[in-house]
Every structure is written in C-alpha cells, then in structure tokens.
Amino acid sequence: xxxxxxxxxxxxxxxxxxxxxxxxxxxxxxxxxxxxxxxPNNIEVEQLVIGALLLExxxxxxxxxILTPDCFYDNKNKTIFEAILELELEEDPxxxxxxxxxxxxxxxxxxxxxxxxxxxxxxQVNSTAHLEFHARLLFDKKLQRDLISFGNSVVxxxxxxxxxxxxxxxxxxxxxxxxxxxxxxxDVQPIKELIKPALDQIELASQRKEGISGIYTGFREIDxxxxxxxxxxxxxxxxxxxxxxxxxxxxxxxxxxxDYGIPVGIFxxxxxxxxxxxxxxxxxxxxxxxxxxxxxxxDQQLTRLAENLGTLESAPLYIDDNAGLSVFDxxxxxxxxxxxxxxxxxIIDYLxxxxxxxxxxNANREQEVSTIxxxxxxxxxxxxxxxxxxxxxxxxxxxRPRESKRPQLADLRESGAIEQDADMVCxxxxxxxxxxxxxxxxxxxxxxxEFIIAKHRNGPTDTVYLRFQDQIIKFSSAxxxxxxxxxxxxxxxxxxxxxxxxxxxxxxxxxxLEEGSFTx
Numbered sequence: 001x002x003x004x005x006x007x008x009x010x011x012x013x014x015x016x017x018x019x020x021x022x023x024x025x026x027x028x029x030x031x032x033x034x035x036x037x038x039x040p041n042n043i044e045v046e047q048l049v050i051g052a053l054l055l056e057x058x059x060x061x062x063x064x065x066i067l068t069p070d071c072f073y074d075n076k077n078k079t080i081f082e083a084i085l086e087l088e089l090e091e092d093p094x095x096x097x098x099x100x101x102x103x104x105x106x107x108x109x110x111x112x113x114x115x116x117x118x119x120x121x122x123x124q125v126n127s128t129a130h131l132e133f134h135a136r137l138l139f140d141k142k143l144q145r146d147l148i149s150f151g152n153s154v155v156x157x158x159x160x161x162x163x164x165x166x167x168x169x170x171x172x173x174x175x176x177x178x179x180x181x182x183x184x185x186x187d188v189q190p191i192k193e194l195i196k197p198a199l200d201q202i203e204l205a206s207q208r209k210e211g212i213s214g215i216y217t218g219f220r221e222i223d224x225x226x227x228x229x230x231x232x233x234x235x236x237x238x239x240x241x242x243x244x245x246x247x248x249x250x251x252x253x254x255x256x257x258x259d260y261g262i263p264v265g266i267f268x269x270x271x272x273x274x275x276x277x278x279x280x281x282x283x284x285x286x287x288x289x290x291x292x293x294x295x296x297x298x299d300q301q302l303t304r305l306a307e308n309l310g311t312l313e314s315a316p317l318y319i320d321d322n323a324g325l326s327v328f329d330x331x332x333x334x335x336x337x338x339x340x341x342x343x344x345x346x347i348i349d350y351l352x353x354x355x356x357x358x359x360x361x362n363a364n365r366e367q368e369v370s371t372i373x374x375x376x377x378x379x380x381x382x383x384x385x386x387x388x389x390x391x392x393x394x395x396x397x398x399x400r401p402r403e404s405k406r407p408q409l410a411d412l413r414e415s416g417a418i419e420q421d422a423d424m425v426c427x428x429x430x431x432x433x434x435x436x437x438x439x440x441x442x443x444x445x446x447x448x449x450e451f452i453i454a455k456h457r458n459g460p461t462d463t464v465y466l467r468f469q470d471q472i473i474k475f476s477s478a479x480x481x482x483x484x485x486x487x488x489x490x491x492x493x494x495x496x497x498x499x500x501x502x503x504x505x506x507x508x509x510x511x512x513l514e515e516g517s518f519t520x
Contacts, residue, residue: 040144041073045134050080051125052134054096054118059128060088063135071135071142076113080121083108096122146179170328177335177382215262215344215386218255220477221464225453226424229345229386233458234377236351236418238391238407239428240398244449244468244475245390246271248428249347250279251475256345257315258284263343265318267330269353273321279473281305284312288471316341326355327375338383348376350390351418370417377421391418393427405434409454425455430468448478 049067053059069085072078083102087094092102096118103109153175157168214228229235239245249266256262268276282289285308287301297305318337322329330348337343348354356371373389380387393411407427412418419425429450431437437445449468453461465478 039073039148040141042137042141043074045137046072046074046077047121047124049131049134049138050077051121052128052131053084053094054099054122055125056128057093057095059131060084060094062132064088066132066135066139071138073141076117079103079108079113080118143179150175150179166328173328173332215256216260218252218259219466221466222451225460225462225464226456227459229388230458231384231386232381233386233423234380234421235386235388235424235426236391236422237388237426237428238393238412240393242433243428243430245428246349247279247473248475249349249388249390250276250283253317253347254280254283257317258311261316262345263316263341264345264347265334265337265343266320266347266349267325268319268321268349269323269325270349271321273319276319276321280312281309282472283474284308286472286474289473318343324355327372330354331375331379334379334383338385344385346385346387348387348389350392352392373418373421406450407452419455422455423457424453427452427454449475
C-alpha cells in the first residue's frame with residue numbers, strides 16, 4: 001500500500017451519523033486515561049462498507065488499495081472482509097451468498113457471525129456512491145489505533161530500565177516509519193506487479209540518447225560502465241588519504257544538482273560546512289583554491305564569482321557536518337530529506353568515522369563497521385535511494401612495491417562486510433602520487449586518476465580514466481584528454497588478478513554526445 005496521505009480524509013472528524021464534521025487544527029488535550037478509552041472505530045461505517053461490497057459486484061476494486069482486514073475494528077466485519085479477499089483472489093463473484101459459503105468453508109460462520117447478520121448488512125445499504133470516502137474513514141481509524149499502539153509502545157520502552165535508550169529510540173523511529181508508509185515495507189509482491197515498473201524503466205532508458213537507465217554521475221566514462229547510479233544501491237568509493245575522495249563526490253554532487261536538478265544530501269564527518277562550501281565554490285566557478293582562500297581575486301574573478309554563484313545557490317544540495325553522526329542519526333535525517341526534499345542520492349564522507357550507537361560495549365571495531373555497512377545497505381533499500389559512502393583503505397597498500405599500489409578489494413579497511421554489503425565498490429588511484437609519471441605504454445599520467453570499478457553486482461567491472469585539476473580540486477572527464485589522441489581504448493583493470501577479461505569502453509562511442517555536456 002502507498003503512503004497513508006493518499007487514502008486519508010485529510011482532516012480531523014467526528015462521526016455524527018454518516019456526516020464528517022471538521023475540527024480546527026488546534027491540539028486538544030486528553031482528559032480520559034488511555035486505559036478507559038475505547039480505541040477509535042466506527043462500526044456503522046464498517047457495516048456500510050461491507051454491505052456495499054456484498055451488494056455491488058464491482059465495488060471491491062474501489063477499495064482494494066485502501067482497505068486491509070486491520071481497518072475493521074469489529075471482529076465479525078474483519079472476518080467477512082477476509083472472506084471477501086479470499087473470493088477476490090480466487091476470482092469468484094462477491095455477493096452475500098458466495099460470502100456465506102466462503103465463511104462456512106473457513107469454519108467462521110458461527111455465533112454472532114451468521115447468515116442473518118450478513119443479510120442485515122446488505123439491507124442497510126441504499127447506494128455505493130460514498131464507498132471510497134467511507135473506506136478512507138476506516139483507514140483513518142486504523143491509523144489512529146496504530147498511533148495509539150505506537151505511543152503505548154514508546155512509553156513502555158521508555159520505562160524499561162534494561163533497554164538502552166538508543167534501542168528505544170530506534171524502535172520508535174522504525175515503528176513510526178512503518179505507520180507513515182501505511183504498510184509493512186517487506187510485503188511480498190507477485191512478479192506480475194513488478195513487470196510493468198521494470199518495463200517503464202526500460203522504456204525510459206531507451207528514450208535517453210546515451211542509454212543511461214540510472215542517475216547521471218556526471219562522468220561519461222563511468223556512466224558507460226554503470227549506466228548511472230541506481231536506487232537501492234550501496235556504492236563504496238575508497239582510496240588512501242590525499243587521493244581526492246571528497247573532491248570526487250563534490251564534483252559529482254555539483255553536477256547532479258546544478259546541471260540535472262537531482263536533490264543530493266551530503267553528510268560530512270570530516271570537513272565543516274564552511275570548508276565544503278568553499279570547495280564547491282572553487283569547483284563551480286573554477287577559480288583557483290588558493291585565490292579563494294586568500295581572498296586575492298582579480299576583477300575578472302570577482303565577475304565570474306558573481307555571475308556563477310546564482311546557479312549554485314539554487315541547487316537542491318543539502319549538507320550536514322555533524323562529526324558525531326551515528327547510524328541512527330543518519331537514518332532519521334535521511335528519511336526526512338527524502339520525504340521533505342525528494343533527495344535521490346545520499347553521500348557519506350566517510351564510513352569509518354561513523355558510529356553504531358546501539359552496539360554492545362564489548363563489540364570490536366570490525367563488528368561496528370560491519371553493522372554500519374549493513375545499515376547503509378538497508379537504508380538504501382528502505383528509502384529506494386542511492387547511498388554513496390566513502391571509505392579509507394588499509395595502510396598495507398603503502399608497503400607494496402610502487403607498481404603494485406593499485407587498490408584491491410582486500411585493501412578495504414576494518415571489515416570484509418563492506419565488500420559483501422556493497423552493490424558496487426570503486427577505488428580512486430592517482431599513479432603520480434606514488435611517483436609513477438608514465439604507465440607501461442609511455443602515457444603521461446600527470447593529472448590523471450584511475451577510477452577502478454572493482455565490484456559491480458549488476459554489471460561489468462572496469463577501470464576508466466578521469467582528469468584531476470589540482471588548482472581547483474576538481475575531477476572531470478578525460479575522454480577529450482591527450483591520452484586518447486591515438487584512439488586507444490580505456491585501459492583494463494588489473495583488479496581481478498587476470499581473472500576474466502575487462503569490458504573495455506571505447507571513448508569515441510559517445511561522439512554523438514554534446515561536447516562538455518557532462519562537464520563538472
């Protein structure tokens with residue numbers, strides 16, 4: 001079921017007969033103790049809905065996406081609705097007699113739930129004209145009962161001296177999220193309900209000239225291999241310090257927000273909001289970082305600054321620099337960003353600085369990182385967004401010979417669970433940082449970075465080249481760089497130790513793209 005806003009009446013009401021009465025939006029205090037209050041319900045409306053379903057052959061289709069058995073407070077009405085659901089699933093006609101027979105086969109026709117009661121329900125209905133509205137009233141009542149149950153659970157957990165407060169808060173957050181979503185997020189769906197959305201995605205990709213099915217990364221080379229970032233994916237981007245992890249995701253985030261209008265959230269545990277903002281200004285205006293830091297700007301640079309900052313100011317980019325960010329905090333803030341701002345991408349800089357606040361005191365760091373990575377994957381899936389987490393690499397890489405310093409999956413720091421949980425693991429490697437100014441074929445490697453896609457759950461692995469401009473701390477496409485002057489293909493990765501062939505990408509396969517359309 002979709003979110004409850006689609007099905008609720010959107011105002012508070014008190015049932016007087018069949019007519020809803022509007023209330024003001026002010027909050028009213030409760031003078032009656034919960035223990036003596038009857039949970040919200042409306043038996044009369046329940047009977048009207050059941051009667052309409054039994055009277056009108058095609059009425060069920062009007063409420064099938066709104067009502068579940070839990071929407072009925074009276075057990076008799078709930079049982080009848082369950083029988084109607086069974087008839088619908090078996091594609092049998094729904095009327096009073098077929099429902100009675102179904103209840104008999106279910107062994108539920110006894111006591112107060114008898115043929116006379118069902119006959120009474122049918123005679124109470126004159127018209128099905130207000131059926132959808134009545135169904136929404138019942139859905140509202142169910143939500144009210146769910147909120148009361150939620151509140152009791154929160155109070156009970158708060159009084160539990162043995163439950164850690166972070167566990168109580170997490171339980172409250174999860175339960176409230178389920179209520180606001182209107183259904184259990186783990187509902188099983190038949191394949192026939194999943195085919196059409198999949199075909200819609202294929203159709204969307206076919207309409208794009210570049211054949212990209214996901215969200216543009218801003219780098220043509222990467223998009224050719226990955227088809228963009230995809231919802232529910234956890235992407236790990238790892239490198240040793242100084243390789244440009246933050247510069248890469250800022251270059252990418254700026255392009256997504258400014259050029260494509262894609263809302264992005266950045267959680268930085270390492271750099272402050274002010275530092276990130278200055279980096280973004282340098283990236284966006286391409287004014288050298290040293291000039292921005294010193295405020296030593298020429299008239300031409302001041303003009304460029306004034307002309308370009310407007311588009312950055314209006315970009316849907318949201319930054320949080322809480323250095324003590326826990327998994328619980330991230331889940332809460334990410335849900336709010338997705339709900340209120342429509343954020344499609346969450347970036348975390350970086351994973352090893354996060355904490356898992358609900359871990360036991362005797363847990364080691366590897367267990368904590370494992371918990372964090374699993375939580376990030378679950379967050380991506382629950383919110384249907386892409387989560388991109390930066391990660392550090394082990395120092396062991398530094399001890400290898402110069403020609404063997406290209407990162408490998410085994411270099412991921414502190415936990416093998418990161419590799420296991422991630423849908424994609426990528427490395428940033430700049431050979432010149434290790435004194436490698438030329439590759440084996442004599443190409444000039446100064447200013448170039450390898451973006452190594454070492455794990456790709458839903459596609460090929462490969463290595464592509466990006467250009468890094470040190471003065472403006474910016475990554476950009478290398479497709480037009482001199483390294484391709486001879487028409488050579490992008491170099492294949494050695495990540496798999498010779499196992500299998502890399503899917504090389506022809507840099508000239510995208511000649512039909514407008515030049516500079518992916519510029520960062």
